[in-house]
Amino acid sequence: MSVLYIALPVAILLALAAVIAFVWTVSRGQYDDLDTPALRMLEDDERRRPRHRPATKNETSLREEADHPDDSRQQ
C-alpha cells in the first residue's frame, strides 16, 4: 500500500472540486461581463444610501434580488 493510493485520489478530487466550482461560476453567468464588477467594488458602500428617502424593506430586498439576476428570468 503506497501513499500514492491516497495522494492520487485526493489530487483528482481537488481537480474535481475546481471543475465543479468553474462550472458553477460559468452557469451563474459570472463570465458574461468581466469588466464592470471589478469597478463596482471600488465604490464606497456608504454612498449607496439613498438621499431622498430611506429605502423601504421591500426595495432593499428587490435591489438585492436585482443584484443577482436569475438567468431564467432574463428577457
Next chain:
Amino acid sequence: MIPINSPRSQPERTPVIDEIDGNETAQSSGQGICIHCDLPIPTSRQHSSGPEFCCAGCEVAYAILQDMDPRLLEEIAEAKTAGPSELTYEEMDHPRFLELYAHQLDSGLNRIRLHLEGIHCASCVFVIEKLPEFLPGVINARVNLTTATLDCFWNPDAVALSEIARTLDRLGYRPHPAQPNETERLYRLENRKHLIRLGIAGACAGNVMLIAFALYAGMFTGMSAEHLNLFRWTSAGLALVSIFWPGQIFFRGALLALKTRVPHIDLPVALGITIGGIAGLVNSIRGSGEIYFDSLTVLIFLLLVGRYIQFRQQHHALSQLSLLKNITPRHARLVTDTEVLTVPIEVLQAEDEVEVRAGDVIPADGVILSGDSSVDESILTGESRPRRVLTGGEVTAGTLNLTSPLRMQVQSVGEQTRIGRLMNLVELGVSSKLPLIELANRIAGVFVVTVILLSLLCLGLWWSSGAKVAVANAISLLIVTCPCALGLATPLALAVAQGKAAKRSILINSGDAVEKLARPGFLWLDKTGTLTTGEMQVQVWQGDQSRFRDIAALEQQVVHPIATAIQGYIEQQTGGALTDLPTPEETQARPGKGISGTVNGHQLLIGTEALVTSEGCLISPAYQQSIADCRSQGLTTVLIAVDGELEAVCGIGDSLRPDSRATLDHLKAAGWSIGILSGDHEEIVNPIARQLDIDPEFVHASVLPEEKLQIIQQSTPRGLTVMVGDGVNDSAALAAASVGIAVHGGAEASLQVADVYLNRPGLSPLRELIDGARMTNQVIIRNLLISLAYNLLAAGLALGGLINPLIAAVLMPTSSLTVLVLSFMNRSFRETHA
C-alpha cells in the same frame, strides 16, 4: 477586430455614417484630456471655462473627490436634470414600446435593457449606477461596461420610462432600447456550454499530463507494475471523461458528416480519438505498451480552444448586425386625425400616415402624400447626388429627408422595407461564409492517426530487439513528433501578422483573410468614399469671386451637400475669414433645382442651368464651354447669377483620393484584376475609371446593392474575389465576397461585416495589407515546411532507434521554438514607403 470604443450610431442626428474611431477622439487629441481619467474629451463636451471632463461620470467623481461633501452628488445630479434636452423620449411610454422592450417582473417592477451611448470608463458606471439615488422610482441600475448596456429596474407607478431616459440623456448617455434578442440569449447559453467543455477538457488534460510525467520518469528510474497500473488506469479514467463529455462534439460532428456524406474536419479527429482511445485502453488492460491518453486529452483541449475562438469570432460578426436596425430611426411621427404623435417605429403599420421633417431619417418605405423635398439616398444606392421627391413619389426607409417636410403613407415597415431586405441579405452573406478551417485543425486528425501507426510500426520493427527497447523507441517517436510546432505554424504567423497590421491601423477580423489575400485575384472597388473622398467638393470655379460673402450667406440657409461644398470652398478660398455674414431675405429653396434670395439688395440665384435660364438669364459662349467641360468630367454644374447676370459657374464633384492611382497601379503590377462597382451614374463613374486606367468592361455604374451582391456572387466561383467598399449599399457585397475590406470612414454596417477594416484614410493601407498578406503566407509555408521536415527527421531517427525518450523530450520544444522565432521575426506589415 473592430474596436469596441466606437460611438454607437445616433439615429436621431447622423443616420449611420459615424466614423468608427469617432471624430470626437481624433479631433480632441490636441484639445486636452479629461482632468479625472486622462481620456480625450469629446467635442460635444468641450466647454469654454472650468475643468474639462470626458463624461458626466468623471465630473461627478471628480467633484466628490475634490470635496467629500455628499450633497455635491445630489447638487450635480439636480443641475443635470435641469439641463435642456432636445429629445423627449415620449415614445418610450407607449404601451406597445413597453410590451416590446420592457419585462414585467412578478414584484410589479419593470425591467428594461438599454444600450447607452458614450459609456467608456469606470466613472460612467459609477454615476449611472447612482441612478436610484437621484431618481425616485428607479430601483436598481446595473451597467455592463463590455456591452455598454444598462439593466434598469423601475417602479412604473413612481416614474415613467421616458423620465429615466431623459435623465440618462442629460447625463450624457443617450439610451436606445436593446432588442430582447433570442439569438443573444442562445449565444450566451452556447458560450457557457463552450466554456464548461473547455474547463473540463483542460482539467482532464492537465491531470493526465501530470500523470504522464510520472509515467515517463518511470521509464528511466523503473516503476513497480502496481504503480504503473494505478497511473495508467487513472489517466484512462480521466481520458474517458474527456472523450465522452467535451469530446463528444467531435463524434456528433463526425456522425453528421457520415449521414450527410459531406467530409468534415470532425471525421479524422473522431477517428483519431477512437483509435487512440481503444489502443490506450487495450494497452492499459494488457498492462504493457503505450497509452495515448496524454496526447488525446491535450488534443481534445487544443481543438476545443480553437473551436471556441472561432465561435467567438463568428458571433462577433453576427451579433453586431442587430445594430443595423439603427439605420432606420427609433421613432416616427404618426399623423392621427387630431394631432401628430411621436410613436416607436414598431407601432407603424402599412397605410399609416407619417410626417417626416427636414433632417429626419425616413422611417419606412412609402409614398409621398404631400411635400416637395430632396432625399439623400446615398446610404442605399451609393448615388452621391440627392434626388428630388414630389407628391406621389416613393421613398425608402433609412434615407434622409434634406430640405422640407414631407407627409407620407407607409407601405412597408421593418424587415419588409428595402433596407430591411438588404440587411437580411447581409446576414445571409455572413452566415453562409464558411470559416476556413485552420490548417492545423485539418492536419491534426490525420496526424494523430499517422503518428499512432508510425509508433506501432516502430514497436513492430524493434520487437525483435526486445520489448523494452521497442517500447522506448516507440515512446521517443511519440514525444518527438509532438504536433505542437505544426499546430503553431499557421495560427502563430497569422496572429503575429494581425498584431503587426493592427499597429499600422489595419484591423483584420479573421486570419482567413490574410491567407486568401496572399495570391492575386479580382478586386472590386466601390467608387464613392473608397476611390474618392466621398465628399462633394468644388473642383472648378469659373467667374467672379467678389461675391463670396453673399453666396455663403445664402447657402447657409439650406442643408444640402452642394450648398455645403460651396460653403466649404468659399471658406477655403477666403481662409475661413467669413464672420457676421449678411442675412438674406426672401430666401426660397427650390428642391432639386437650387436656391434664390436677396442679399445686400442683390438678387442671387444659385442652381442648375435650367433654373437660371428659366429666370431669363443668358449664358455667354465662354460659360457654355465651361459648363460643357464640367459635364464631361462628370461634375455637377451649379450656376450663380446675380441680378439676372451669370457671374460664375462651378463644377462640384467627388474628388479622387490622392493615393488611389498609385495603389491601383501597384496592385495591377502584382497581378490583380480591378473593377469598379458603383451606385453612382455612369457620367460620374466613367471619368474616374478613365483616370485610373480601369478596363471599361469591369466598370459597373448605377448598380443597386442587390446587383453588387449578384456581381460578387457571379465572380466568386471564378477565383478569389475581394470587395473594397464603405457604404451600407456595399455591405451585402462585402459580406459575400471572399474577403470584404471596409475603408476608413465607412458606415457601421459595412465595418461589421468586413473581414478587414482599414482604419486610415486613403487606399494605401490596402496595398500594405496585400503585401503584408503575401509575406505572412510565406512565413506560414516556411513554418509548416520546417515543422514537417523536423517531424519527419525526428520520426526517422526514432524509427532508427537513434534517440532515447530523454533526448526526444529535449528535442520536442526546439521545433516549436524555431517556429515561434521565425513567426515573430517576419517582416510583414513593416512601414513601407508608398
